Amino acid sequence: MDLYEYQGKQYFARFGIPTPAGVLCRTVDEARVGADELGYPVAVKAQVKVGGRGKAGGVQLARDAEEVQRHASNILGMDIKGHVVRRLWIQKDSNIAREYYASFTLDRARRLHLCMVSSKGGVEIEQVAATDPDAIARLHVDPVERLSAAQAAKLVADARLDEDARAQAADLLVKLYDCYTQGDCDLAEINPLVLTTDGRVLALDAKVTLDDNAAFRHPEWEEFADTEELDPREKLAKEKGLTYIGLSGSVGIIANGAGLAMSTLDVVNQVGGSAANFLDIGGGASAEVMASALEVINSDDAVRSILVNVFGGITRVDEVAKGVVEAMRRVELRSPIVLRLDGTNAEEGHEILAGHLSERVVVEETMVGAARRAVLLAGGES
Amino acid sequence: MSIFVDENTKVVVQGLTGSQGRFHGLRNRDYGTKVVAGVTPGKGGSDVDGVPVYDTVGEAVAATGADASFVVVPPKFAPDAIVESASAGVRFIVCITEGIPAQDEALFFNRLRRDHPGSRLLGPNCPGVISPGKCNIGITPGAIALPGGPVGVVSRSGTLTYQALHDLSRHDVGQTTCVGIGGDPVPGTGFIDCLAAFEEDPETRAVMMIGEIGGSEEERAAQFIADHMTKPVVCYIAGVTAPPGRKMGHAGAIISGSQGTAQAKMEALSAVGASVAQNPTEAAELMVKVVKNLA
Numbered sequence: 273m274d275l276y277e278y279q280g281k282q283y284f285a286r287f288g289i290p291t292p293a294g295v296l297c298r299t300v301d302e303a304r305v306g307a308d309e310l311g312y313p314v315a316v317k318a319q320v321k322v323g324g325r326g327k328a329g330g331v332q333l334a335r336d337a338e339e340v341q342r343h344a345s346n347i348l349g350m351d352i353k354g355h356v357v358r359r360l361w362i363q364k365d366s367n368i369a370r371e372y373y374a375s376f377t378l379d380r381a382r383r384l385h386l387c388m389v390s391s392k393g394g395v396e397i398e399q400v401a402a403t404d405p406d407a408i409a410r411l412h413v414d415p416v417e418r419l420s421a422a423q424a425a426k427l428v429a430d431a432r433l434d435e436d437a438r439a440q441a442a443d444l445l446v447k448l449y450d451c452y453t454q455g456d457c458d459l460a461e462i463n464p465l466v467l468t469t470d471g472r473v474l475a476l477d478a479k480v481t482l483d484d485n486a487a488f489r490h491p492e493w494e495e496f497a498d499t500e501e502l503d504p505r506e507k508l509a510k511e512k513g514l515t516y517i518g519l520s521g522s523v524g525i526i527a528n529g530a531g532l533a534m535s536t537l538d539v540v541n542q543v544g545g546s547a548a549n550f551l552d553i554g555g556g557a558s559a560e561v562m563a564s565a566l567e568v569i570n571s572d573d574a575v576r577s578i579l580v581n582v583f584g585g586i587t588r589v590d591e592v593a594k595g596v597v598e599a600m601r602r603v604e605l606r607s608p609i610v611l612r613l614d615g616t617n618a619e620e621g622h623e624i625l626a627g628h629l630s631e632r633v634v635v636e637e638t639m640v641g642a643a644r645r646a647v648l649l650a651g652g653e654s
Numbered sequence: 655m656s657i658f659v660d661e662n663t664k665v666v667v668q669g670l671t672g673s674q675g676r677f678h679g680l681r682n683r684d685y686g687t688k689v690v691a692g693v694t695p696g697k698g699g700s701d702v703d704g705v706p707v708y709d710t711v712g713e714a715v716a717a718t719g720a721d722a723s724f725v726v727v728p729p730k731f732a733p734d735a736i737v738e739s740a741s742a743g744v745r746f747i748v749c750i751t752e753g754i755p756a757q758d759e760a761l762f763f764n765r766l767r768r769d770h771p772g773s774r775l776l777g778p779n780c781p782g783v784i785s786p787g788k789c790n791i792g793i794t795p796g797a798i799a800l801p802g803g804p805v806g807v808v809s810r811s812g813t814l815t816y817q818a819l820h821d822l823s824r825h826d827v828g829q830t831t832c833v834g835i836g837g838d839p840v841p842g843t844g845f846i847d848c849l850a851a852f853e854e855d856p857e858t859r860a861v862m863m864i865g866e867i868g869g870s871e872e873e874r875a876a877q878f879i880a881d882h883m884t885k886p887v888v889c890y891i892a893g894v895t896a897p898p899g900r901k902m903g904h905a906g907a908i909i910s911g912s913q914g915t916a917q918a919k920m921e922a923l924s925a926v927g928a929s930v931a932q933n934p935t936e937a938a939e940l941m942v943k944v945v946k947n948l949a
Binding site: 385485539541542 | 874
């Protein structure tokens with residue numbers, strides 16, 4: 273789960289990482305009141321879970337109430353790369369002397385944590401990595417050993433941060449490591465990390481991605497739950513506990529396992545069709561889960577045919593078949609459905625379906641054959 | 655021969671008394687796997703369909719000589735179960751548990767790497783390992799695998815692995831061992847570990863590798879193939895049409911920018927001489943040709 277900038281800063285604050293004062297606002301009035309309380313100047317920042325908001329005009333400096341009013345009304349409702357701005361973060365402006373970069377993430381290749389620090393912050397770190405790789409100091413941290421204060425101190429020196437900033441930055445890195453590990457982040461990134469003219473080191477921005485698998489030990493994450501940005505199909509799927517991603521094609525896809533689902537998308541594409549979605553019913557799905565999956569697909573007006581591709585391992589094909597039959601009883605399926613079912617209890621599954629097959633409910637033996645049939649039924653467009 | 659597990663492997667199932675543990679543990683035994691013990695703290699002294707249950711892995715190992723374990727417990731308990739197994743000297747640990755936090759995975763992976771170098775972890779969040787006709791640890795449906803080799807299979811995806819096994823067996827091409835490494839951020843065993851083991855195994859004469867978008871494991875595997883593999887490799891990478899920047903179920907299946915795309919992986923593998931298929935069925939067909947040319 274990605275956090276908004278303001279949520280990321282709130283999360284940082286729990287681990288003692290200093291951030292500038294600010295308030296969350298959803299209306300122009302709230303923005304003006306918030307700015308008055310903070311004192312001018314303030315930064316008016318669009319809260320969207322996508323990069324590039326600065327370039328899109330989503331971050332503006334306001335010196336007085338009138339400017340806050342103007343910027344807030346411009347930014348609220350703005351569309352930034354398909355994300356509509358509904359929240360603003362009004363932040364006390366900091367007098368910036370220098371901009372740095374700091375992050376923790378997992379280096380999958382080395383299977384160790386990776387800390388990156390750079391004295392060149394405030395720009396895209398990918399650009400720094402491409403044009404001036406030596407400007408980024410890297411340190412791999414063994415999770416068994418954790419990050420020591422001495423390592424942090426060496427890292428900020430290696431990154432050639434200004435002398436004035438080093439002690440505070442090193443202290444902040446240790447806290448950021450705690451936030452990343454104890455806080456179960458996939459990514460904890462600060463860009464820019466700033467040194468202010470009055471000598472303080474602050475996280476001026478926050479990019480935090482939480483690991484959904486760790487939600488069971490973080491009841492406090494409940495407050496970050498945010499469904500307003502989801503596409504309505506994704507919202508319905510989420511309520512049903514399905515892994516669903518909306519796409520723009522016409523063949524509705526249901527498969528078990530992420531790999532097989534992705535592969536099904538690929539094969540539909542190869543035979544000249546396009547997928548309306550990615551939907552993984554997961555391992556060990558019940559008839560109920562399968563029926564819900566069909567209901568979600570059925571709610572999508574763009575779907576012209578449905579392709580069910582299941583290879584039973586932990587999932588039992590008879591359960592999948594029962595789910596299909598159940599869904600047909602519960603709702604009227606608007607599109608023809610092509611089923612390709614193999615693996616655990618496949619025979620039992622096919623027996624359950626036998627009485628329900630028709631022109632609109634067909635079985636194919638192979639994945640490619642099923643994809644061809646589904647694309648044909650969808651009208652064959654690519 | 656086979657890699658990692660064979661007909662002599664003795665398995666202890668951690669979580670045998672749970673519904674999943676019982677179902678898959680007994681299914682593995684029915685396949686012919688030597689399932690010698692179960693472990694559930696507090697249930698020592700009981701049995702599951704004749705398989706004795708112990709309180710700790712240490713006791714199970716001492717009593718039965720188990721050298722492999724099958725961890726089938728919820729995410730909250732899996733990290734301790736894995737470390738317990740390694741501490742008891744278990745050589746090969748298979749964990750199928752889905753949903754373990756990445757921070758926990760990083761921690762127990764490195765704890766094993768440092769303190770228990772003799773233990774190999776497969777998974778978590780993987781289908782397990784099967785050496786057809788000899789040993790099946792995990793959730794792979796045994797019936798779709800064909801004993802006798804000559805193909806070794808390694809895959810990041812569960813159901814795609816089944817698809818590949820099914821297609822190979824349908825073409826009468828047997829497998830030495832099929833390893834599902836799983837799609838989690840910190841896999842205990844990676845592509846390179848398996849490629850190296852298959853290269854060493856005299857009965858494996860060709861390798862099928864199934865990858866997916868995200869990360870750079872496939873690219874590094876390509877480098878390994880170039881440097882160390884003498885045996886032919888057939889590959890398939892899922893996710894050519896996946897939209898960028900979206901997670902597709904597996905924590906591993908995420909693309910950011912140009913790195914980790916299916917296209918980049920396919921190009922890297924193709925460049926080192928591997929045969930690259932467009933879909934799993936075609937991968938099996940390519941492998942049929944490769945195997946014919948071996949003879």
